Amino acid sequence: MKKRMIIIIVWLVTMATLGIGIPVVSASDTEVMGSQPNKGVIEIQDTGSEELQAVPLHGEWEFYWNQRLEPKDFANHSWTPAYITVPSSWENDPSDEPAHSGHGFGTYRLILHVPASDLGRNKSLFIQSIGSAYRLWIDGEERPGLGIVGSSLEEEQPQSHINLVFFQPKREKLELIIQVSNYSFREGGINREIVYGDTDALIPRILKKLLYDIFIIGGFLMIGLYHLIVCGMRKRDFSTLFVSLVSLAVSMRTLFINGYLSKELLGIESWEALTRLEYMSEIFGFIALVFLMKSLYPREVHKVMMRFAMILSVGLVLFILLTPARVYTESMLLQGALKGAVLLYFIIYVGIKAYLCKREGALIHLAALFLIVCALVNDTLYYLRMVNTVELLSYSIVPFIMAQAVIVSYRYIRLSRRNDTLLEELEAVNLSLEQKVAERTQSLQEANERRTKVLANIAHDLGTPLVGIQTCLQLMIKGKLSNNNNKMTEQLLDKTIYMKRLVDDLFELSKLESHNMDFKFEKVDVRLWFEELFGKFEADLENEGMSLNKQIADSLVGTKSCFVRIDKYRMLQVLQNFMDNAVKFSKGISGVIDLRGSIRLSEGGASYEFVLEVADYGKGIAKEDQAQVFNRFYRSRENNETGSGLGLAIVKEIVRQHQGEVGVRSGQDAGSVFYFILPAASDEA
Structure with a gap:
């Protein structure tokens, strides 16, 4: 029960963290102040309030497939429109009209009724994403679009990022015409909402989105660099290296997704290059995550799964490098399923096994990795327009990095405690060593004193008979003693025997003490x-x-x-x-x-x-x-x-x-x- 509560608490904390960062749109921002009695028409009513407006232009727009129409074409000719829901991909349009191919071109048209109070005031259209190139006219006047719209892959030049178009309504009935082509991406059309409103209301919304992306980019960049420095200081701790690589991958992926920041910070305008880099950064983060689990739980990770993950990563990299974006983006669901399956192996098998084996931080890693897999599945379905949620992968990495911080802190605490214990033991050893050194020094001093006494005794015992022999010999040389003096000869012989016995005893004792004496037991x-x-x-x-x-x-x-x-x-x-x-x-x-x-x-x-x-x-x-x-x-x-x-x-x-x-x-x-x-x-x- 306690273990379940831990998982629930981690989940709630994560959800609370996610809730903090997700932009919240108030009811006053999203409420369309009017009705839509006709298809292709949106009416915004004047409420008389001074509150700034930000109205999403959700609804059914006129749509002309395989037509690149301009305002003059509608003025000179009557066209029979189809209708398509905005925002949505034109191949997955939920309206009653037949679905179209993901690749092609067409024209969107909307009649927008604005209140009289908006005339002459600064208004804007906030366009998040239209794939993969578009031209825009507001009330017959062309405004800045993105890329070059074409009727074929060769004619089109794709580009995708947020766009804020400024204008001043001159009449209450506005005509919005958008030419769109898509030959480079998996989905085409107006697939993100278009918001009409006061410029002062839309700019904070754009800044909020940009600041959020900048926060993710900068935050994970700093986390990655920090762990990279830690890895450089502790060369054997490869887990910090892989945590760094995962963080850097999240930072770079967020940067590449935001085309505006990529253009301003990196100078990359090519949509094809940014998309390729985005997919590559995902694979980079995926394989770094796999190696992180391998470094943390080497006994639990099977070699076959490591080989499969490496082969999958190399295969995906080659697939992205060798095929155009419109090909590899079509397989996004398959790529996400394969990567999710590998990560599920680390959750179900490696994570649970590590937890059962009581590996350090296994439960925390299990919960954090589960959140990453859930976020990966959510983002895959979100980008495929299969669910109406928000991107969660960047959020899910936050508890994962926090889990690493908790585990690293625990390791340092345990290491600190161990160092304290070793320090105490070292102090005790030093104290004991000091005592032993003092005892040994005293023993050496005593041994040296004994050796000095022994040498003095040897010198004395050898010197006494030598003096006697020397005296006798000097007397004999001077003629004071006869060579036939038997008593003197006996004394000389006794002293010589004593010296030999002393030398023999010393030699025997030295052999005994050095264990060089042979015994026949x-x-x-x-x-x-x-x-x-x-x-x-x-x-x-x-x-x-x-x-x-x-x-x-x-x-x-x-x-x-x-x-x-x-x-x-x-x-x-x-x-x-x-x-x-x-x-x-x-x-x-x-x-x-x-x-x-x-x-x-x-x-x-x-x-x-x-x-x-x-x-x-x-x-x-x-x-x-x-x-x-x-x-x-x-x-x-x-x-x-x-x-x-x-x-x-x-x-x-x-x-x-x-x-x-x-x-x-x-x-x-x-x-x-x-x-x-x-x-x-x-x-x-």
Whole structure:
């Protein structure tokens, strides 16, 4: 129901718009103040009113087919007239006389009785259209006609536009004689009304018609140019281009129809040229309208119909270019029917389908296009004299252009809202980016500080033994040290070994951190691996005078086997570092080291973990130092002066690349527990 109401409202608004522009003729203008007792005679009575007169000379005029008669012919000879209704085409005359061919010539005659008050006053005849050439006499005196009347196509020179003939009645009985020929148009004769009246009353009527046409021409020209500029700015929006072309076509068609404006503005007087341009502009607007619908609803328009519309347009253009006006104007009804059928396809099929698919502006386009088709049918029938209405095509384009404006406005509003949303998102991204940049900058600064410290540590650790070696060598050169000094040689060798170990550790750590270290992973049973490690380190510790205890707890797994994927050589390197530290920092305090292993569920409970711990009972690590022990060059613990400070950093990288983690638990004078955790899986996983 709501959708129907929308269509009804659009229709009423359009009708109201049409009503504004249609010239309204008052009853006082159109009322013939008199009677017509005889055919061929019109009597205008004097009402005594000072109101300006404008009286249409409607009625039955004398008509002489195939005769070119002048006033002297009627004075010297008595003719038997036929009668024809004015205005009408002589081939479609509604009177009782037989119809005539559309092409030919003849003479109209009317006896006009005017009131005595009109004598000597400025009067005029307003002639809208007589096809396609005529001569005019008023009371025996020839007045300006249009074109050259001929008895054949070769003799005739057609011309058609409005004409205002000025004269002053000298007697109450006036004789109007009009010679007419038509060999160039589809219909002939006086096919538009002739109005008699005061010049001051007729001039405003003519100006009103001219101003209306100028308004249509200028208005649609501006609309067309505006959309053309918009298309130039938004090159991908082809719909605005076709809206522009439709508007320009309406503007040019109105200009070509009005022969007077065409003559004054374009300097074109040829009726044949103007008629050809008028029909061409209609086809131009038709194909622009078709392409507009294609650009708006490409999925709904079938390719076959587009080809048919293009072929029809090209065919009509060639037909108009290659045939004279009297031929192609005869097919006006057929041309209108073909174009109307194509446009009906866009209404019934494309429009409804687009509406059902909820395309943007489909309902508005459907209603506007329906009005255009109705106006096209009306104008075709109007020009064929089959209906007594007014031209509506120019009016029907107005709601169509308004519909485009509404849709474009909606698009801009939607685009504006989208831009606002994007702007808000961009501001949020910028804020987040600023935070990330600040965080990254801080991270880079910290990394740079760490790199600086690392370089300083490397320089210090390499510089100290180098200074010692340099000093020994200088003393030997000066002869203050003997070459056979074994103690000095051992010191030089120790410093060289320390430097090599430092360089090797740095190289290994850099390969680990850059993921250039090759690992040979294999599936290893946890129990077997634990026993293997215990056997190796138990013997090593006995040589140091210390004992190794083992503890393994796997109650959570029970009897199931559990496996880890490791590089045994690299993990042995990890355990070796833990054991070396445990021995180094518990000597003289405790002679016992524990090796503990356990299998447990991960935090999520979905998998297993293997935990291996090395516990000593030495001095332990202060709480504030525990977070630093896995950093490079950490050597703040007592008895660690000879270490490179890279061992635990290497351990951390090896375990990390096994998808595990390392850690330490310790207390001052309470010993330390270094451990790592590796992901594990049971044999049932």
